Amino acid sequence: LIENLVNKAVAALPISNSGFDIFLNxxxxxxxxxxxxERNEPLDPAWRLIEDAAISRGGCRINSDHSRIDEQLETRIQHVVAEMLGETMVPQQAGDDDVNGAGLSGDQ
Structure with a gap:
């Protein structure tokens, strides 16, 4: 499951000249x-796996040269809840150190 999540998240980002920093539990x-x-397959050489204990199991954050994607479980749950409540997700103003790319609009 984690491999599938990482592959989908990387595929959603534009091609990066320097690869991807993939933050995982x-x-x-x-x-x-x-x-x-086990498959005797090397990891993609563009992937730099970075251990981050603050990320829940089953989630990830990915940074490339000009893009960031937040697929942490908590972020995905926020998206689902907002969608169920009919709220629109709006991007937060992301600073250089902020990789959380979505927030809830309206009252929180």
Missing amino acids: PADVEVLRNVHA
């Missing part, structure tokens, strides 16, 4: 490496 990094080792 340390346990998910281990799972991803083990899956590729």
Whole structure:
């Protein structure tokens, strides 16, 4: 599942000249490496896996040269709840250190 999430998130980003920084829970990094080792497949050389204990299992953040994507579980849940409530998701003003690309509009 984590491999599928990372592949879809990377595919959603424009091509990067310097690759992708992929932030994952340390346990998910281990799972991803083990899956590729069992298949005798190297990880994509454009992927730089970065362990981040602050990210819940099953989620990730990905940074490239000019793009960021936040696929953390908490962010995905916010999107689902907003959609169920009929609210529109609006981008937050992202600073250089802020990789959370979405927020809820209206009262929170």
